[in-house]
Amino acid sequence: MRRWNDRMLKIKMFISFSIxxxxxxxxxxxxFYYKNTSDVKNQTFSLSKIIAKQFxxxxxLYMQNIEELSLSISIDPAIQSNLFDFFKATNxxxxxxxxxxxxxxxxxxxxxxxxxxxxxxxxxxGHGYHYTKVVNHPRPSQVFTNEELRNFTDVLSGxxxxxxxxxxxxxxxxxxxxxxxxxxxxxxIPTQTIIGFVSIDIDINAFKMVLANKEANESNNAMHVxxxxxxxxVIFENWDQMTGLLHADFDTAVFKRTVPEGELQWxxxxxxxxxxxxxxxxxxxxILIPKDVILxxxxxxxxxxxxxxxxxxxxxxxxxxxxxxxxTLPLNNLMRKMSRVELGxxxxxxEYAGNNEIGRLSRMYNLMLDSMSRLIKEVYESKxxxxxxxxxALHAQINPHFLYNTLNIMKSISRLRGVEEVAEISxxxxxxxxxxxxxxxxxxxxxxEIDHINNYFKIQQHRFGNRxxxxxxxxxxxxxxxxLKLTIQPLIxxxxxxxxxxxxxxxxxxxxxxxxxxxxxxxxxxxxxxMTDVKQAQLSKALDISxxxxxxxxxxxxxxxxNIHQRIQLFYGKQYGLSLFSKPGGGTKVTLVIPFxxxxxxxxxxx
Numbered sequence: 170m171r172r173w174n175d176r177m178l179k180i181k182m183f184i185s186f187s188i189x190x191x192x193x194x195x196x197x198x199x200x201f202y203y204k205n206t207s208d209v210k211n212q213t214f215s216l217s218k219i220i221a222k223q224f225x226x227x228x229x230l231y232m233q234n235i236e237e238l239s240l241s242i243s244i245d246p247a248i249q250s251n252l253f254d255f256f257k258a259t260n261x262x263x264x265x266x267x268x269x270x271x272x273x274x275x276x277x278x279x280x281x282x283x284x285x286x287x288x289x290x291x292x293x294x295g296h297g298y299h300y301t302k303v304v305n306h307p308r309p310s311q312v313f314t315n316e317e318l319r320n321f322t323d324v325l326s327g328x329x330x331x332x333x334x335x336x337x338x339x340x341x342x343x344x345x346x347x348x349x350x351x352x353x354x355x356x357x358i359p360t361q362t363i364i365g366f367v368s369i370d371i372d373i374n375a376f377k378m379v380l381a382n383k384e385a386n387e388s389n390n391a392m393h394v395x396x397x398x399x400x401x402x403v404i405f406e407n408w409d410q411m412t413g414l415l416h417a418d419f420d421t422a423v424f425k426r427t428v429p430e431g432e433l434q435w436x437x438x439x440x441x442x443x444x445x446x447x448x449x450x451x452x453x454x455x456i457l458i459p460k461d462v463i464l465x466x467x468x469x470x471x472x473x474x475x476x477x478x479x480x481x482x483x484x485x486x487x488x489x490x491x492x493x494x495x496x497t498l499p500l501n502n503l504m505r506k507m508s509r510v511e512l513g514x515x516x517x518x519x520e521y522a523g524n525n526e527i528g529r530l531s532r533m534y535n536l537m538l539d540s541m542s543r544l545i546k547e548v549y550e551s552k553x554x555x556x557x558x559x560x561x562a563l564h565a566q567i568n569p570h571f572l573y574n575t576l577n578i579m580k581s582i583s584r585l586r587g588v589e590e591v592a593e594i595s596x597x598x599x600x601x602x603x604x605x606x607x608x609x610x611x612x613x614x615x616x617x618e619i620d621h622i623n624n625y626f627k628i629q630q631h632r633f634g635n636r637x638x639x640x641x642x643x644x645x646x647x648x649x650x651x652x653l654k655l656t657i658q659p660l661i662x663x664x665x666x667x668x669x670x671x672x673x674x675x676x677x678x679x680x681x682x683x684x685x686x687x688x689x690x691x692x693x694x695x696x697x698x699x700m701t702d703v704k705q706a707q708l709s710k711a712l713d714i715s716x717x718x719x720x721x722x723x724x725x726x727x728x729x730x731x732n733i734h735q736r737i738q739l740f741y742g743k744q745y746g747l748s749l750f751s752k753p754g755g756g757t758k759v760t761l762v763i764p765f766x767x768x769x770x771x772x773x774x775x776x
Contacts, residue, residue, distance in 0.1 A: 209463050214430045214443055217392075217456035221445035224394060225454040228376065231284070232351065232450055235369055236330055238278060238285070239353035242367045247274045248290065252355065252364050255292055268298040275300035284375030286348055289368040290355070291318055301370075309370050311335055311350050321366055325354040332450055333368075334404045347373050347412045349404060373405045373412065380407055393440070393457035399424060404452060424453055432460065499527045503534065515542050594628055612740075614768045615682070615691075616648040622658050622680075629665055637669050637676035647682045650689050651766040653736055659729045660693040660759050668697025668757055689765040696756040705751050712747055730759070737763060 242248055251267045251274075258264045275288045279300060287301035287309040295315035311333065313321070324331055333350040348370040355365040373396075380394055396405040401421045406412045420433055423442065430443040440457040447454065499519075506517040515538055519531035619641060626639045639661070661678060669676035681692045700708075712734050734747040741763055751757035 206464075210441060213441055213458055213463055217441070217443035217458065218430070218445070220392075220394070221443055221454045221456045224380070224456075225445045225447045225452075228396065228452070228454070229447055229449045231371070231375070232332075234282075235285075235351045235371060236353065238282065239330065239351060239367050239369055242275075242278055242288070242290075242369075243353055243355040244358060245274065245278075247271075248355065248367075249358060252290070252292065253357075255296070256364070264296060271298045272300055284372050285369055286372045287370040289370075291366045291368065293318065293322070293363070293365060309348075309350075309368070311348070311368070311370065313368070318366065321352055321354070322363055325352070325363070325366075329353070332452075334398065334402055347405075349373055376405050377407060391459050391462045393455075395419075395455040395457065397421075397444075397453045397455050399451065399453070419455075423455075433457075499531070503531070507534075510538065515545075594631055598624075598628060611654065612651040612766075612768065613654050614648065615643070615650045615652050618652055618654065618657050619643065619648070619680070621655075622661050625658055625661065633665075633669075633676070636672060636674050637665065637678065640677060640679045642679060642681040644682065647684065647689065649767050650682075651768045652689075652691075652763065653740055656733050656737065656761065657691060657693065659733060660761075663729065663759075664693065664695040664697065664757065668695040668699070671698060684765055687765050689763050691761040691763075692758060693761075694756060694758045699751045699753045699755050699757055701753055705749065708749060712749075733761075737761070 248271070251270050255264055255267050258267065271290060275290070275298075279285045279288050279302065286303060287299060289300075289309055289312075290298040291313065295318055297312060299309050299312075301309050321331060331352040333352060335348050335350070351369040351371060353367050353369075354363050355367055356362060357364045376396070392407075394405075394407040395403055397403055397419055399421065401419045403412060403419060419435065423431070423433060423444065424446070429445070431441075433440055433442050435457065439460045441460055441463065442455055442457050444453045444455045446452075503519060506519065509517045518535050518538065622639070629637065657680065661680075664678045669678070675696070677696050679692075679694045681694070683690045683692075708730065711731055730747055730749070737746050745763050747759060747761055749757065749759045
């Protein structure tokens with residue numbers, strides 16, 4: 170002990186640090202031998218999970234963007250109009266001409282999207298219009314048959330879109346582009362009846378941009394990133410060896426396991442895998458890392474540990490000082506800049522250029538500030554857009570209110586100058602506008618609807634004189650019944666314009682109400698010219714059938730009745746609505762059945 174105490178301090182430090190370093194290195198190597206494999210695997214699984222989740226989320230964003238594009242195409246007025254023209258076309262030339270009209274429309278939608286390869290519009294009978302960016306392929310990679318389109322109709326009735334990867338079998342090394350078809354239904358506005366489909370072919374090579382990483386390490390370079398369907402089809406593979414293959418010998422049993430990680434054999438090679446299933450697309454993002462790469466990395470780490478241990482015995486003091494200085498200096502600089510950011514100065518950026526943890530932290534800090542600045546700008550622009558929308562809405566209300574006020578001015582001037590007939594018309598028309606400007610979907614009392622009808626009829630009497638009259642047979646206890654606004658007045662208007670317009674005298678319209686079993690029955694009867702049996706049968710069938718495509722293509726009259734019928738059924742239920750009876754020369758009778766509900770004026774609701 171005495172001889173040890175007499176030795177020089179630098180020798181004691183050297184011997185002490187050497188012994189400690191040798192002990193630590195020895196223990197570390199032993200522990201590392203048994204546990205490092207598990208640790209590296211866990212780290213690999215953790216990293217793979219992050220990559221799988223991020224890649225899956227980015228693919229979901231791509232597909233959400235495509236869904237927005239498909240929705241824009243499906244509701245585009247030009248698409249709707251041309252499809253409507255297609256249904257009316259009677260010969261093939263007219264149908265092909267529609268394709269020339271659709272071509273510039275599809276070009277405008279696909280041009281800003283570099284990853285969109287082609288866009289196709291399909292009608293229900295299998296006719297297709299295609300636009301593709303590939304010059305030497307005038308038709309898209311996938312063209313669907315009538316049977317597939319019928320299947321799309323069934324599937325898309327219950328889900329918003331359908332994804333169809335290309336079924337092209339490719340040999341190893343083939344660089345032909347593989348695609349995924351995003352299929353969305355086109356519904357007729359406003360009936361929501363399916364009238365066709367839009368298919369957007371996506372070049373899946375665009376998915377590689379998500380994986381672009383200039384700082385990829387050895388594991389990342391050897392990593393396989395796959396998009397696999399539940400049936401085992403490899404939709405995308407970052408090495409382009411298996412992309413688009415139907416039979417890639419991928420074991421789909423891994424998707425049924427409770428733990429989304431483990432080892433698997435694929436293409437005669439052992440891999441560590443993790444996967445993330447997308448609830449949006451239904452695809453599985455699989456990350457495969459060769460196990461031999463992990464073992465090689467483990468051996469390199471072991472060698473580094475030994476070398477570092479030897480160097481540590483000689484330079485531990487100097488390294489401690491330099492390391493502490495290198496760590497604390499940028500951290501202190503980062504803390505100063507974060508204090509400035511806390512005060513609201515978002516221009517503070519780190520200029521540390523290293524590739525170590527401090528450098529990564531500095532870049533993450535800079536990215537965080539960029540994201541915060543961008544989000545603040547987006548929120549500001551969103552608020553500004555919201556204010557502009559509110560101003561536009563207020564501006565849109567000026568015209569009807571201006572017209573309503575002008576009619577009141579006309580009424581006042583007419584009465585001052587003794588033109589009472591013009592004043593009455595202006596007053597009635599002003600009341601009509603005031604009633605119509607309120608919420609169309611808010612129920613009103615039957616009394617309010619009758620007052621609105623009286624205002625309308627006053628105007629018509631100035632036109633027809635005593636040729637027509639209106640009779641109301643409504644008990645007082647029915648006047649507070651709840652009814653959708655503008656459901657009776659159009660029936661009166663139909664009776665005037667179609668039933669009584671040719672009568673020279675004696676025209677009569679009767680409104681009658683009855684109540685039975687909590688049902689309110691409103692009958693509008695006229696003694697006009699009536700309608701033919703064929704026309705009555707068409708209208709009755711249209712009221713019974715819910716297929717709106719039939720309604721608007723087969724009928725030239727009665728759209729207003731169908732409109733009222735639909736509003737009643739949407740608000741009260743399918744068991745309510747309109748029915749009619751008519752005969753030539755014997756007038757027309759329209760019956761409206763709704764539940765008997767009382768309007769609560771104090772609460773503005775329905776009892």
